[in-house]
Structure formats: C-alpha cells, structure tokens
Amino acid sequence: MAVAFARVLRGAGLRVPLGSVLTFVSALGRLQLGDRDQVYWAGRATLVRNPEDIPLYDRSFHVFWMAAGAGDLPEEEEPLHITLAVDDDGEEGDDSPGSSEASDDPQITLRFSAMEVLRNKDFANYTDAELRDAQELMTKLRFIGPPRRSFRQRRSKRGRRPDLQATLRSALRTGGEPITRHWRVSGERLRRLVLLVDVSGSMEPYARALLRFVHAAVSGRQKVEAFAIGTRLTRVTRELNSRDPDKALSQASTRVTDWSGGTRLGECLRLFNDQWGVRGMARGAIVVVLSDGWDRGDPAVLGAEMQRLQRVSYHMIWVNPLKVSPGYAPLARGMAAALPYVDHFVEGHSMAAMEELAQVIAMDAPRARANGRGGSR
Amino acid sequence: MPTTPADVSEALAAYGYIPDDGLSTSVFLSMVLQRPLLLEGEAGVGKTEVAKVLSRWTGGELIRLQCYEGIDVSQAVYDWDYSRQLLHLRAAEATGESLGLTTSALEQQLYHERFLLKRALLKAIDHRNELPPVLLIDEVDRADDEFEAYLLEVLSEYQVTVPELGRFAALKPPIVVLTSNRTRDVHDALKRRCLYHWVEHPDFEREVRIVRMRVPQVLERLARQVAGAVETLRSLNLYKPPGVAETIDWAQALAAMGVTELDEKTVASTLGTVLKYREDQERTRQHGLADLIKQATERGFQPH
Numbered sequence: 107m108a109v110a111f112a113r114v115l116r117g118a119g120l121r122v123p124l125g126s127v128l129t130f131v132s133a134l135g136r137l138q139l140g141d142r143d144q145v146y147w148a149g150r151a152t153l154v155r156n157p158e159d160i161p162l163y164d165r166s167f168h169v170f171w172m173a174a175g176a177g178d179l180p181e182e183e184e185p186l187h188i189t190l191a192v193d194d195d196g197e198e199g200d201d202s203p204g205s206s207e208a209s210d211d212p213q214i215t216l217r218f219s220a221m222e223v224l225r226n227k228d229f230a231n232y233t234d235a236e237l238r239d240a241q242e243l244m245t246k247l248r249f250i251g252p253p254r255r256s257f258r259q260r261r262s263k264r265g266r267r268p269d270l271q272a273t274l275r276s277a278l279r280t281g282g283e284p285i286t287r288h289w290r291v292s293g294e295r296l297r298r299l300v301l302l303v304d305v306s307g308s309m310e311p312y313a314r315a316l317l318r319f320v321h322a323a324v325s326g327r328q329k330v331e332a333f334a335i336g337t338r339l340t341r342v343t344r345e346l347n348s349r350d351p352d353k354a355l356s357q358a359s360t361r362v363t364d365w366s367g368g369t370r371l372g373e374c375l376r377l378f379n380d381q382w383g384v385r386g387m388a389r390g391a392i393v394v395v396l397s398d399g400w401d402r403g404d405p406a407v408l409g410a411e412m413q414r415l416q417r418v419s420y421h422m423i424w425v426n427p428l429k430v431s432p433g434y435a436p437l438a439r440g441m442a443a444a445l446p447y448v449d450h451f452v453e454g455h456s457m458a459a460m461e462e463l464a465q466v467i468a469m470d471a472p473r474a475r476a477n478g479r480g481g482s483r
Numbered sequence: 484m485p486t487t488p489a490d491v492s493e494a495l496a497a498y499g500y501i502p503d504d505g506l507s508t509s510v511f512l513s514m515v516l517q518r519p520l521l522l523e524g525e526a527g528v529g530k531t532e533v534a535k536v537l538s539r540w541t542g543g544e545l546i547r548l549q550c551y552e553g554i555d556v557s558q559a560v561y562d563w564d565y566s567r568q569l570l571h572l573r574a575a576e577a578t579g580e581s582l583g584l585t586t587s588a589l590e591q592q593l594y595h596e597r598f599l600l601k602r603a604l605l606k607a608i609d610h611r612n613e614l615p616p617v618l619l620i621d622e623v624d625r626a627d628d629e630f631e632a633y634l635l636e637v638l639s640e641y642q643v644t645v646p647e648l649g650r651f652a653a654l655k656p657p658i659v660v661l662t663s664n665r666t667r668d669v670h671d672a673l674k675r676r677c678l679y680h681w682v683e684h685p686d687f688e689r690e691v692r693i694v695r696m697r698v699p700q701v702l703e704r705l706a707r708q709v710a711g712a713v714e715t716l717r718s719l720n721l722y723k724p725p726g727v728a729e730t731i732d733w734a735q736a737l738a739a740m741g742v743t744e745l746d747e748k749t750v751a752s753t754l755g756t757v758l759k760y761r762e763d764q765e766r767t768r769q770h771g772l773a774d775l776i777k778q779a780t781e782r783g784f785q786p787h
Contacts, residue, residue: 123675125675126675129516129518129678132516133512133516136511136512136515136516137487137488137508137512138487143504143508144488144508147488147504147505147508147509148508148512150505150509150679150680151505151508151509151512151513151520151678151679151680152512152678152679154679154681155671155674155675155679156668157523157665157681160681270565270566270569271563271565273565273569274563274565274568274569274572274593277569277572278572278586278589278590278593279586283576284569293553295552295553331667379722380722382666384722385526385664385665385666386624386625386664386666386667387666387667389666410762414722414762
C-alpha cells in the first residue's frame with residue numbers, strides 16, 4: 107500500500123527515493139492506520155521534503171487514500187503552459203556545423219576570426235549555432251566576483267593568530283620545545299552570484315544567452331543562484347546546476363512557464379526578496395538583474411524592492427541589453443525607478459558586453475554607496 | 484517514550500508548547516524511529532522552541548549547536564586543548580619525565596581524552612547519562628555544504644571518530660532537532676536522513692492559547708484581540724510578517740504596560756515589538772490602526 111502510494115506520488119512528479127518509502131512504512135507501523143490524519147502526517151514527514159511539494163502531496167493523498175470521496179478535490183489550476191521551447195528546434199538539426207569542430211589547427215584560427223565578428227553581434231540576431239560558438243568563447247571568461255573573508259582559517263607562514271595545533275606538532279619533533287611557530291590567517295570564500303533574469307517578450311534571446319554564458323563560465327566554480335522573472339518568479343538553480351547546458355536550459359524552460367509573457371518586475375522582486383533574497387540568499391552576494399525595465403506593475407513597488415535588495419547585497423548590477431540602442435535613455439518607468447539602487451548599469455547584448463559584465467562582476471569594491479553598505483559581511 | 488502522537492501533544496502542551504497535529508506526529512515519529520527531525524519555516528514560528536520544550540519534557544540535557552558559515556569540525560565536534568598540551572610538554576621536560584620517553588609515547592600522553600575539548604556534536608554522542616540529550620542543530624542552512632556532509636555522517640551512524648583516540652558511539656542516540664530558515668536548500672541527502680516538517684504560523688485559536696499560556700497575565704479578551712490583530716498584520720503583505728515569537732513579545736509588552744484592551748495609542752506605542760521594519764510599520768499605519776483594532780476585535784469575538 108505504501109509502495110503504491112509512493113508510485114502515485116512519483117507519477118504526480120514528486121521525487122520519492124526508496125529509503126523514504128521504507129521510513130514511511132516503519133512510521134505506519136507505529137501509528138493507527140485507521141486514523142487518516144496520522145497517516146497523512148506520517149507521509150508528510152517522511153515523503154515530502156520541500157514546502158512547494160505540499161500541495162502536490164495533498165492532492166495525491168486525497169486521490170489515493172480518499173478515493174471514495176474524491177468529489178471535493180481542490181481544482182487543479184493546470185500550471186504548466188510552455189509557450190516557448192527554448193532552442194530545441196535548432197540544436198538537434200545542426201549536426202553538420204558541429205562536425206567541423208573535430209578539425210585540426212588551421213581551421214581553428216579561421217573559426218577564431220569568425221568569433222571576433224561574433225563578439226559584437228547582437229544576441230537577438232544570433233543563430234543557434236552562433237550562440238553555441240559564443241558559449242565556447244565564454245567558457246574562457248571568468249565570472250568570478252571578489253572573495254570575502256571567511257570564518258574558516260587556513261595555515262600560513264606568517265599571520266596574526268598562532269596556529270597552536272601545528273606548533274605543537276613540530277614541538278614534539280624538537281623534544282617539546284616550540285621552536286618553529288606556525289600561524290593562521292582567515293581564509294577567503296567566493297561570494298554568491300544571484301541572477302534574476304527577465305524572460306519576457308523581447309528579453310528572451312538575451313535571457314537565454316546570459317543563462318548559457320553564466321552556466322559556461324561558472325559551472326562548478328562558484329555558487330550561483332538563478333531565477334527567472336516575468337509574470338511569476340521561478341527558481342531555476344537546480345536546472346542550471348547540471349553539467350550539460352543544453353539539457354539544463356531545456357529543463358529550465360519546462361520550469362519557466364512564462365517565456366515571453368508580460369512582466370511584473372516589482373512583484374517578482376518582492377517575491378524574491380520575501381522568499382529568498384533578504385532571508386539570506388542575497389546577503390553579501392553579487393546580484394545581477396537582466397531586464398529592459400519594462401514593468402506593467404507599479405514602479406514605486408519596483409523601486410522599493412530594489413532598494414531593499416541593494417541594502418543586503420554586496421554589489422547590484424543591472425544588465426539592460428537595450429542600453430545600446432541608439433538614443434536610448436532609461437525611459438521605461440520601471441527602469442527609472444530602479445536605477446537609483448543600481449551600482450552598475452551595463453549592456454548585455456553581445457559577447458563584448460558580456461566581457462564587460464564579467465569585469466564588473468570581478469570588480470573589487472563596487473561603487474561606494476551613499477548611506478553605507480548593509481549586509482556585506 | 485510516547486506511544487501515540489496524542490501523548491506528544493499533551494506532554495508538549497504541559498511543558499509550554501502547543502503543537503498542531505502535524506508537528507506532534509512528526510515529533511512522535513522522530514522519537515520512536517530515532518531519526519533526526521528537520522523543521523523548516525518562517526523565522527519566529529517556534530522551531531527552536533520545539534527542541535527546548537523536548538528537553539524540558541524528556542529531562543535530557545539540551546545541547547545546542549548554532550550553525551554559521553565556515554563552521555568546521557573543531558568548532559562543532561571536537562578540538563584539542565593545544566595550550567594545555569604545550570604546557571604539559573614543558574612540564575614533562577622540566578621534571579625530566581620526557582627524557583625517558585620516546586616521541587610516540589610522549590604523543591600518546593598528549594592525545595589523551597583529558598586534553599580533548601568536546602564540542603556540541605561529540606557531547607551529544609558521547610553522553611554518559613541515562614537520559615539521551617536533545618541535540619539542537621540550529622539554522623543548519625547557514626553552514627556550508629562540506630559541514631552538511633559531515634553532519635550527515637554523524638546523524639546516520641550516531642558516532643564520531645577522533646583519529647587519535649578512536650570511535651565514540653552513542654549508547655542511546657540523542658533526540659536531534661535541526662532547524663532551517665530556508666535561506667538555501669539543505670542538501671537532499673541530509674533531508675532524506677531526517678523526518679521533515681514545515682512549521683506554519685498557528686491558526687487563530689491555537690495562537691490565542693499560546694498567548695494565554697506564555698503570558699498568563701494577559702486575559703482572554705486581550706489575547707483574542709492580539710491574535711486577531713496579528714492575523715490581520717500577516718495578511719498585509721509585509722516584508723516580515725510577525726511570527727508567534729513577535730505575538731508573545733507584543734502580549735508581554737502590553738501586559739507590562741497594564742493594558743487590558745487594545746486602543747490606537749497603545750498599538751502605536753508598542754508596534755515596534757511586532758514589526759521590525761520601518762516600512763512595515765508605515766504600511767500598517769497607512770492601513771489604519773483604528774481599522775486594525777476593529778478588525779482584530781471582530782475576528783476575536785466572532786461566533787465559531
């Protein structure tokens with residue numbers, strides 16, 4: 107019975123490892139099976155591990171254990187509408203340009219000059235093959251921000267704090283006389299990089315490019331958290347953490363239900379701040395927002411949320427691919443509301459702009475903020 | 484040892500914590516299955532309090548490990564008392580004792596249990612009491628991944644290995660409560676090892692009971708108003724909706740001021756105990772304090 111229920115949960119999309127099922131079974135052994143509530147809570151304690159999964163669990167529980175009275179089920183609002191499958195169309199078909207990569211030296215130089223052209227081309231005009239070439243180029247960029255001092259200490263030849271452990275060890279060798287003294291200094295840790303990527307309408311090709319590049323540039327080297335913003339907030343970190351970027355992106359696109367919808371920037375930022383950012387994820391982190399700043403919501407909300415986010419972050423960067431458009435001034439109301447709280451405002455439309463972004467991220471001391479900097483530990 | 488979740492409910496209530504059914508079932512299961520309990524939820528919903536009340540109830544010593552970024556084995560499990568070891572070395576030398584000893588014999592003297600500083604995890608494993616202690620691993624989301632991996636090892640075997648001394652294993656495994664504010668996801672492997680419970684804000688009636696229990700000077704009428712007002716505040720889209728901890732603080736403040744009924748003036752002067760952001764206080768004032776009190780009173784005394 108427990109196994110069958112686990113299968114229902116898996117069918118509903120929950121990840122239920124065997125170990126949890128076994129725990130569930132032993133939990134049931136300790137409870138009264140007749141008591142629905144006890145069974146319900148036993149399942150929640152053993153099979154569910156994220157609050158987001160609770161509604162899914164509730165529905166499955168209803169269906170499975172209360173099949174008789176299933177009439178009063180809360181109506182599912184069918185959340186999965188994938189409007190746009192990202193780059194699946196081109197990727198499979200381009201085996202032919204892909205095969206040229208397995209070539210020898212002379213051709214590589216050729217390709218490199220082609221990349222020089224790519225460097226300044228607008229992402230919106232990229233073909234998928236070009237996007238992939240560019241991504242290769244991007245792997246060489248380092249998106250690593252400045253480190254911060256960590257609590258953890260490491261050994262060092264000289265320093266301020268004595269390393270008694272190492273001193274003692276060497277003292278043993280010299281007959282108990284601490285002749286050589288050892289020291290410790292604070293270690294360093296990389297700051298977290300938080301990406302908030304607008305996936306609506308015109309931003310979509312840039313969003314794709316940025317996510318791809320960040321994936322290539324940081325994979326495995328730095329903590330990165332990624333969120334898609336649009337009409338709703340979607341966390342795509344897990345999808346980006348897999349090694350294969352294409353797979354990661356197609357996974358991400360199944361998560362994001364609103365590629366190319368409208369934008370509610372302020373509302374999404376508020377959700378991000380409430381659920382993740384201000385609680386700790388954005389504290390002392392480098393935050394990069396990619397968006398053109400067109401917000402259908404109230405610009406005052408956006409401004410307030412940007413301020414809140416800036417106060418806890420170490421460095422607030424806004425990437426606006428439209429910044430290069432001739433004669434562009436931040437006319438979008440949302441953009442204007444957000445700008446006072448942005449430490450750096452950069453382009454993001456091409457490889458060259460991405461390189462600039464990499465430099466800004468690596469910058470040691472972001473612009474001094476007027477009223478001190480909160481939260482950067 | 485409890486035999487049903489209801490036992491747990493009663494016992495916790497008797498020691499000053501009013502759980503809902505979900506929490507008492509989870510606590511019950513974690514005790515009988517001897518599995519750690521991971522509590523997640525908003526700040527101030529009473530996660531840490533669960534461990535404290537468990538300790539009061541079972542009589543086991545409360546051992547608390549506060550996590551932070553960069554916490555490592557020497558701060559969480561054990562460390563050697565190096566300064567005493569050095570002193571011991573010098574003393575052995577001064578008395579001439581060390582002359583007759585080989586280096587390895589000397590080393591054996593130094594890495595003796597009396598120079599071992601036991602930190603929270605080792606203390607909880609190597610307890611010598613009849614009653615297993617309650618180990619609270621607080622805000623585990625603040626520690627880093629490496630530490631989580633280590634924690635997983637300790638929590639699955641309930642044993643700790645000190646290379647110089649050997650293995651410490653728990654005679655009776657401690658009751659383990661982990662809390663997380665969810666600033667980042669705790670690793671899945673660790674979650675799988677634990678029972679999981681998402682702690683919610685209490686519902687209205689439970690919150691009234693909590694206030695009455697924790698602040699007995701506050702009478703029923705005021706308690707209902709306070710709980711009603713807090714419920715309204717939680718619906719205002721604030722940056723930091725008040726948790727139970729704030730409700731209790733507020734009730735205590737009101738009791739200390741000798742207030743028996745909410746009015747605009749007392750709410751205005753005590754708002755800082757419930758709302759800790761200037762923006763939240765402003766938003767509440769915009770909503771209207773008089774309205775807040777009116778809604779709270781209606782909520783508190785509607786027939787149910």
